[in-house]
Amino acid sequence: MMNLTRLLAVxxxxxxxxxxxxxxxxxxxxxxxxxxxxxxxxxxxxxAPAQMPVLTRALLNTITVSSLEATIENTGSTAFMIPLAxxxxxxxGKVMVWKTVGTEQVxxxxxxxxxTKGVGNDLGSANAHSTVRGLKSRGNTGGQKTLYVRRDDNxxxxxxxxxxxxxxxxxxxxxVERSYPTTHMxxxxxxxxxxxxxxxxxxxxxxxxxxxxxxxxxxMGYISxxxxxx
Amino acid sequence: MxxxxxxxxxxxxxxxxxxxxxxxxxxxxxxxxxxxxxEKTPTFAVSPQPSLNFYGLPGLxxxxxxxxxxxxxxxxxxxxxAGTTRTTLSFQATPRxxxxxxxxxxxxxxxxxxxxxxxxxxxxxxxxxRERKYLPAVTVGLQDFAGTGIYAGExxxxxxxxxxxxxxxxxxxxxxGWGRLGSSGxxxxxxxxxxxxxxGSTGGRPSYDQWFRGPAAPFAGVEWQVNxxxxxxxxxxxxxxxxxxxxxxxxxKSQLNFGAEYQYSDRFRIGGYYLYGSEIGFNAQLQxxxxxxxxxxxxxxxxxxxxxxxxxxNPTAWRTDWxxxxxxxxxxxxxxxxxxxxxxxxxxxxxxxxxxxELRISNQRYNSQSLAIGRAARILAQIMPPSxxxxxxxxxxxxxxxxxxxxxRSDLESLEFVPGNADALLxxxxxxxxxxxxxxxxxxxxxxxxxxxxxxxYAEPSYFDPDEPVRADVGVRAEFRYRFAPxxxxxxxxxxxxxxxxxxxxxxxxxxxxxxxxxxxxYARATDTSLRRLYVSRQWKPGANTYARVSxxxxxxxxxxxxxxxxxxxxxxxxxxxxxxNYVKQRAFDQRFGFRDYxxxxxxxxxxxxMGNGYNGQLDVGRxxxxxxxxxxxxxxxxxxxxxxxxFFTLTDVSAADFGEGSFDKGISLTVPLNWFLGKPSQQTISxxxxxxxxxxxxxxxxxxxxxxxxxxxxxxxxxxxxxxVWE
Numbered sequence: 041m042m043n044l045t046r047l048l049a050v051x052x053x054x055x056x057x058x059x060x061x062x063x064x065x066x067x068x069x070x071x072x073x074x075x076x077x078x079x080x081x082x083x084x085x086x087x088a089p090a091q092m093p094v095l096t097r098a099l100l101n102t103i104t105v106s107s108l109e110a111t112i113e114n115t116g117s118t119a120f121m122i123p124l125a126x127x128x129x130x131x132x133g134k135v136m137v138w139k140t141v142g143t144e145q146v147x148x149x150x151x152x153x154x155x156t157k158g159v160g161n162d163l164g165s166a167n168a169h170s171t172v173r174g175l176k177s178r179g180n181t182g183g184q185k186t187l188y189v190r191r192d193d194n195x196x197x198x199x200x201x202x203x204x205x206x207x208x209x210x211x212x213x214x215x216v217e218r219s220y221p222t223t224h225m226x227x228x229x230x231x232x233x234x235x236x237x238x239x240x241x242x243x244x245x246x247x248x249x250x251x252x253x254x255x256x257x258x259x260m261g262y263i264s265x266x267x268x269x270x
Numbered sequence: 271m272x273x274x275x276x277x278x279x280x281x282x283x284x285x286x287x288x289x290x291x292x293x294x295x296x297x298x299x300x301x302x303x304x305x306x307x308x309e310k311t312p313t314f315a316v317s318p319q320p321s322l323n324f325y326g327l328p329g330l331x332x333x334x335x336x337x338x339x340x341x342x343x344x345x346x347x348x349x350x351x352a353g354t355t356r357t358t359l360s361f362q363a364t365p366r367x368x369x370x371x372x373x374x375x376x377x378x379x380x381x382x383x384x385x386x387x388x389x390x391x392x393x394x395x396x397x398x399x400r401e402r403k404y405l406p407a408v409t410v411g412l413q414d415f416a417g418t419g420i421y422a423g424e425x426x427x428x429x430x431x432x433x434x435x436x437x438x439x440x441x442x443x444x445x446x447g448w449g450r451l452g453s454s455g456x457x458x459x460x461x462x463x464x465x466x467x468x469x470g471s472t473g474g475r476p477s478y479d480q481w482f483r484g485p486a487a488p489f490a491g492v493e494w495q496v497n498x499x500x501x502x503x504x505x506x507x508x509x510x511x512x513x514x515x516x517x518x519x520x521x522x523k524s525q526l527n528f529g530a531e532y533q534y535s536d537r538f539r540i541g542g543y544y545l546y547g548s549e550i551g552f553n554a555q556l557q558x559x560x561x562x563x564x565x566x567x568x569x570x571x572x573x574x575x576x577x578x579x580x581x582x583x584n585p586t587a588w589r590t591d592w593x594x595x596x597x598x599x600x601x602x603x604x605x606x607x608x609x610x611x612x613x614x615x616x617x618x619x620x621x622x623x624x625x626x627x628e629l630r631i632s633n634q635r636y637n638s639q640s641l642a643i644g645r646a647a648r649i650l651a652q653i654m655p656p657s658x659x660x661x662x663x664x665x666x667x668x669x670x671x672x673x674x675x676x677x678x679r680s681d682l683e684s685l686e687f688v689p690g691n692a693d694a695l696l697x698x699x700x701x702x703x704x705x706x707x708x709x710x711x712x713x714x715x716x717x718x719x720x721x722x723x724x725x726x727x728y729a730e731p732s733y734f735d736p737d738e739p740v741r742a743d744v745g746v747r748a749e750f751r752y753r754f755a756p757x758x759x760x761x762x763x764x765x766x767x768x769x770x771x772x773x774x775x776x777x778x779x780x781x782x783x784x785x786x787x788x789x790x791x792x793y794a795r796a797t798d799t800s801l802r803r804l805y806v807s808r809q810w811k812p813g814a815n816t817y818a819r820v821s822x823x824x825x826x827x828x829x830x831x832x833x834x835x836x837x838x839x840x841x842x843x844x845x846x847x848x849x850x851x852n853y854v855k856q857r858a859f860d861q862r863f864g865f866r867d868y869x870x871x872x873x874x875x876x877x878x879x880x881m882g883n884g885y886n887g888q889l890d891v892g893r894x895x896x897x898x899x900x901x902x903x904x905x906x907x908x909x910x911x912x913x914x915x916x917x918f919f920t921l922t923d924v925s926a927a928d929f930g931e932g933s934f935d936k937g938i939s940l941t942v943p944l945n946w947f948l949g950k951p952s953q954q955t956i957s958x959x960x961x962x963x964x965x966x967x968x969x970x971x972x973x974x975x976x977x978x979x980x981x982x983x984x985x986x987x988x989x990x991x992x993x994x995x996v997w998e
Contacts, residue, residue, distance in 0.1 A: 125574045127687060135687045143570030147687060154687060157998065158571030160949075164994065167689035188690050191314065192563035192946070193342075194638065194910040194992035196692060199312055234312040258313050259566070 097217040100269055107268040108138050110146055112159070114261040119144060120268075133172040146263070150175065151240065151249025153256055153263065161259035164188040164196060174205030175225055175240055176247055181205045185229055189257040199257065201229035201236070213241050213251055215266050220250050229255075236262075316340060318431075321493065321501060321531060321539060322555040324349035325413065325421075326358025327370060327393065330491035330505040331527040331543055331553075333451075335443045336409035336429035338397045341365045342907070344558045344915065344940075351543065351551025352520040353377035358393075359938075361915050363907055366397040369917065371938055371960065372414075374421070375739065381517050388736055389419040390962040406430035406442075413450070416476050420513045423450035424482050425489075438497055444490040447508045448482050454510035454525055456485035501531040503541075511546065523547030560913035565949030567911075569641070569998055572613075575648050577683045578656040590657045593624035599712040602627075605653045607714060613645045614951070618666050618756075619711040626660035628708060630671060637912050637943055637953045639665050639989050643675050644996035651682055664704045665984040668975075669757030670811055671704035672984025673841045692994045701986040703841045706811035723750040728765060732772045732790070733960060743770025743794065747802070761974065762804035770794070782928050783966040784868055786828070786895035790964070792859050793827060800861035802827055807975055815840040817977045826972040827861055829854040829895070831869075837977040839878075842986045846878040846978060852971050854895075870895055872971055874902075878978055880987050884908045895969045898922035902935075902970065910991035912943030912955060920968030928967070935968035937961035 093099070100107070111118045121138035124145065128134055133150035147155035152168040152175070170183025187199040208224040222241035229236050236255040243250040253264045320337035323329025326347025328337040339345060339362035347358045353376060360370040370393040379387035391414035401407035406428040414421035427445030434440065446452075449464065464484025465477065491505030507525045514520040524547030531541035531553075539555040558564075581588045592598055603620045606629070610617050614635025621628045627650060633642035643663050650661050661682075663675045677699050685694045725748045732741040749763040773794035781788045793800075805823025812818050817837040824830035831854030839846035851873035858864035874892030881887060888904040900922025908914045919936035926933035937959055944954040982988055 127574075127577070129684055129687055131688055137574050139571070145571040149687070154689075158568060160568040161566055162568075162998070164997065165687065165689050165691045186689060188692070189314075190994045190998075191561055192566055192911060193561040193913070194994055195561075196994040197314055198690075199314075201312065231312050233315075234310040236311050255311065258311065261311070 095216045095268070100216055103269055106270060108146075109266040109268055110138075111264045112261065113264065114259075121146065132169055146265075148249075148265075150247055151242075151252060151265075151267075153252075153254040153265075156256060156260065156263075159260070161257065162190065163256045163260055164190050170203060171205065171227055171238070174227065175242055175249070178207055178223055178225065178242070179205075180207060187257055189259075199231070201231050203227050203229035211241060215251065216268060222250055319343070319536075319557055321495075321503075321541075322347045322553065322557075324351070324356060324551070324553055325370075325393070326356065326360055326372065326555075327368065327395065327411075330443060330493060330503050331529050331545065332507050332509060333443070333447075333489045333491055333505050334395070334409070334411055334425055334427050334445065335441065335491075335493070336397070336401075336407040336427045336445075337441075338362060338366065338395075338407070338409070339368060339557070340559055342560050342909065342913075344560070346556040347553065349551065349553040351545050352514065352549045354514070354519070360393075361907075363915070368395040368397075369393070371962075372421075373734065373739065374419075376514065376519055378519055379517055384736070387420075388734070388739060389421075390734060391419050391421050392416050401429070401431060412481060415481070421450055422477060422480060423452070423509075424448040425451050427489075439495040441493040441495075442490075443492070443505075444488065446486050446488055448484060448486050449480060451489065451508050452485045452487040453512055454508050455487045457487060459483070459485050461486075499533050501533070501541075503527075503529045503531065503543075507546070520546065521548045529553075560909040560911065560946070563911070563946045563949065565947060567945045567949050567951065569636070569951050572645055572648055572998065573652065575651045575682050575686050578679075581656075587656045590624035592655055593622070593657075598622065599710075602653065603712045603714070606649065609649045609653060610646065613642075613649070615642055615646055616717070617714050618717065619708045619713045621708050621711045622654075622658070624657050626662065627654055627658050628662040628664060628674070630664040630666050630708060630711075632666045633953075635953070636951050637945060638910075638992045638995045638998075639984055640993045641995040641998050643989070644998065647677050647682055651679055654679075664708075667980045667984055668753075668759065668809060670809060670817055670981065671706060671708075672981060673986065673989070674700075674702050674704045675989065676700035676702065686997065691997055695996060696990065696993050701841060701989055703814040705814055718753060718755055720753040721750065722752075723748070730770075730772070732775075734963065735775050735777065737775065737777070738771065741770070741772045741775065743767045743772050745769070745798075757810045758806070758808050759975070760806045763802040765800050765802050767798045767800075779966075781930060781966045783896040783898070783924065784870075786856065786868075786870075786966050787964050787969045788966050789828075789859070793861060796859035797861060800827065801863070802861070803974065805830075805974065809975065809977065809980075812836075817981055819975060819977055821973060821975065824857065824863075825854070825974060828857055829971055830857055830865070831855055833971070833973045835973075835977055837981060839978070839981050839985065844880040844882070844987070846982070848876040848878070848978060850874050850876070850892075850973070850976070852973065854971055870897055874970070876978070878982075880982075884910070884991070890970070894920070894922060894967070895971060896924070896966045898924045898967050900924075900968060902968065906939070910988070911946060912941065913946065914939070914941040916940075920970075922968050924967035930963075930965050930967075932963045932965060935961065935965065 106123050108121045110121060119140045121140050123136055124139040125137040135149050137145055137147050139145045143158045145157040149168045150172045152171045154166040154168050156162045165188045167186040174181040182204040185201045185203045189197050191197050205225060205227045208226050211222050211224040213220050213222055220243050222243050225240040227238040238255060239253045240249050241251040251266050253262055255262050317340035319340055320328040324332050327334055329335045341362055343362040345360045349356050356372055356374045358370050358372040360368055363369050372391045374389050376387040393413045395409050395411040397409050399408040408428045411425045413423040425445050425447040429441055429443045432440045461482050465479035487508035489506055489508035493503045495501045505527050507527055511520050511522050515522050527545045529541050529543035531539055533539045537557050541553045543551040545551050579587050599622050602622055607617050616632045618632055619630040631646050636642050646663050647661055659679050661677045661679060665672045681698045685691050688694055728745060728747040730743045735741055745765055745767040747763060747765040751761045753759055773791055775791050778791060779785050779788035803824055805821055805825055807821035809819040815838060819835045821833045833852040835850040837848040853871050855865040856868040858866055872893050872895055874890040876890045879887045884907055886906045886908055891901040893899050902918055902920040904916055904918040906914050906916030916939045921934055939959040941955050941957040945952040
């Protein structure tokens with residue numbers, strides 16, 4: 041027969057989380073339970089979401105570095121990013137790695153999305169040759185695009201798309217109180233399972249992508265970018 | 271003087287503080303103003319997910335359909351009607367083969383010595399023909415093919431899917447059943463007379479003489495998936511439910527069944543039904559796929575590879591005279607240790623020369639060796655002088671050097687952002703054997719001793735007692751692991767039971783064999799506080815491709831003694847061979863330090879074979895705990911994220927009669943990585959083995975720390991299988 045002490049002990053079992061320590065990582069059932077409880081945020085006070093700063097041109101003027109705003113449409117998450125690294129390699133276009141103050145990165149090649157890291161449902165890499173070429177030429181072009189997306193079983197799935205780029209003409213866009221004359225380029229890509237539309241607003245005569253909306257994979261969905269400061 | 275190249279950012283001297291204040295991390299805002307894409311975007315290649323029947327398999331209501339589950343799918347079906355509850359775990363083991371394990375309880379049986387009839391059964395299905403444009407899918411199935419039970423039946427079934435323009439999807443199914451599924455509306459016995467189950471048999475063996483014999487009867491049905499959420503089903507059943515009707519469990523008035531189902535989420539579906547003209551039933555269906563995590567794992571982004579300055583622009587940086595410095599290895603080691611520690615990696619040894627480095631690391635954070643290797647490579651690229659071109663990274667496991675992953679630094683620099691960067695890097699990466707020890711090494715001085723301990727709750731279930739299908743003990747346990755030198759381990763675990771009912775079972779062992787496993791109830795009754803394990807072990811590498819272990823102590827709750835193991839496993843080989851010898855004594859029921867008067871020399875010769883695509887086979891031949899001699903065959907489907915689903919059986923020289931119920935030992939095993947649920951890096955897994963019944967024949971010693979599972983994780987096939995994470 042279970043006595044009162046045992047009943048209390050059993051009742052409190054659900055509240056016990058394993059404690060562990062030492063110079064190496066503990067393993068086993070207790071540790072698994074502990075990790076699960078920690079991850080579930082049980083018992084943690086929920087913080088109110090951080091408020092977005094109100095962007096003003098005056099505020100942007102105080103910033104001395106390039107800055108990019110990225111919004112993942114599926115989750116509604118917006119992040120502000122600064123450059124972490126710049127690279128050139130054998131593929132056309134200059135790679136820029138942007139980072140948040142947290143642990144997320146997006147990788148753009150001449151403004152074309154070619155990777156994300158630490159964001160979740162990440163885009164491993166992408167072939168942006170035809171897109172970069174199309175943006176540079178401002179012409180009606182086409183080509184193949186391949187996105188390499190890691191699945192949850194650690195396999196990589198290649199999503200091959202056939203794309204056509206169209207020049208939609210000149211458009212003036214406003215980003216934080218400033219107007220930018222741009223050329224609106226639209227890339228429509230499809231395969232047997234569906235279609236996507238990537239939009240780019242290119243500034244002036246160079247190939248600065250001032251604003252874009254690009255697809256990052258089936259689970260990532262669309263990300264919108266605004267180059268706040270070049 | 272050494273010059274270390276550390277990570278820098280573009281735009282050094284940024285006003286990061288001000289930026290942080292302004293760009294306050296990530297925050298959530300409403301994006302209602304963002305127009306959602308109207309088009310159907312491309313999807314991953316996924317197979318359609320069929321709905322389940324009352325047997326937890328693709329089907330209508332009580333009848334099967336021909337659709338396969340998506341490859342790798344694990345499904346749990348729980349159905350109830352007329353006091354009958356069927357709980358079925360099914361697994362799509364290959365794209366064509368589905369295997370199931372079922373536990374059934376039928377209330378008000380009131381016969382054969384049971385108030386409630388409980389039984390376990392196995393099913394297997396084979397997709398003979400995939401659905402084509404004009405042709406249906408065709409599946410052949412065996413239901414309860416190895417039981418003593420009442421569900422034995424076979425079928426061949428065809429299903430054709432029709433998509434309508436605006437009215438959803440319609441699936442038509444028709445089939446022919448035998449056995450239980452041929453008991454109503456028979457059209458004759460095309461393949462002869464059906465063998466009969468012999469009362470009193472121990473069961474558990476494939477009933478070849480019954481399959482597709484005896485009367486055959488047609489069944490048919492239709493499923494209309496009205497939209498994404500709602501589905502309707504109607505069927506004509508060929509099951510007469512003779513065992514149930516004869517015992518008054520079911521009042522069968524019609525062979526027609528009807529139901530409606532609701533898809534609550536992608537993974538969960540429920541249904542309500544009207545069955546056999548008299549009964550209301552329900553069905554709950556849970557479908558999981560290892561390839562689609564509950565929470566996709568997300569790890570913090572790494573620091574990008576820091577490229578070296580070109581040799582032309584900065585020839586000084588490429589000088590090699592630093593390598594002649596006596597202090598260079600220790601300075602580099604001291605720089606690497608904290609950088610690796612930030613990534614959950616431990617530097618175990620380092621050897622450097624002017625052009626190459628070998629770094630031996632253990633990984634305590636990630637369940638992907640490739641991810642750990644990729645992070646280590648980038649840290650080397652940040653810290654090693656530019657003249658160091660070749661990185662040799664050696665994953666270590668409890669003192670064992672598993673393999674050598676050789677990466678050229680220039681490849682790291684040039685391939686990081688190219689399309690298909692993981693495959694591109696793999697093509698130029700070497701994965702070879704690792705020497706047992708490293709020459710000219712510098713080690714982390716304070717690496718040993720290492721202590722890990724944890725205190726927390728435990729739950730120990732016990733299944734399939736006829737009186738109480740699920741019993742469990744719960745309590746608190748404390749465990750520790752102490753490593754005082756490379757390869758050495760002292761480990762132990764103490765449990766204190768706070769509550770439970772495993773010891774309440776009145777069913778004591780009736781086994782005619784030595785009671786090596788069937789005295790579990792006596793062990794549970796003897797004490798609340800038990801010493802589960804306390805042992806010392808040492809493992810080492812005698813050669814580049816061989817691994818050895820010796821252990822002594824209390825290995826498990828029922829046995830303690832000494833154990834030795836030798837494993838041969840070349841890094842790139844699919845085949846591994848091992849031999850294990852043990853001399854053990856049975857522990858006293860109170861699970862402290864005493865022993866009972868039973869000892870046995872037991873051991874096995876083992877062959878392990880990686881068949882590719884995640885299929886692994888294992889054959890163990892030897893002497894088991896009860897002194898019986900035989901072999902265990904195990905087949906496991908493994909996913910590179912850590913999911914494992916397997917089945918095993920053991921045949922020994924013990925007769926079916928001496929073995930008892932079930933005739934021979936068999937079961938299934940399931941391992942799920944914790945990060946699949948949590949989405950955070952973790953090496954923890956949740957594992958369980960389920961046997962229909964635990965007897966004494968074919969029982970193997972549970973020795974902690976067997977070598978094969980430790981070693982293969984760092985070998986070529988395993989590393990390659992999750993190489994897609996090397997750049998994460």
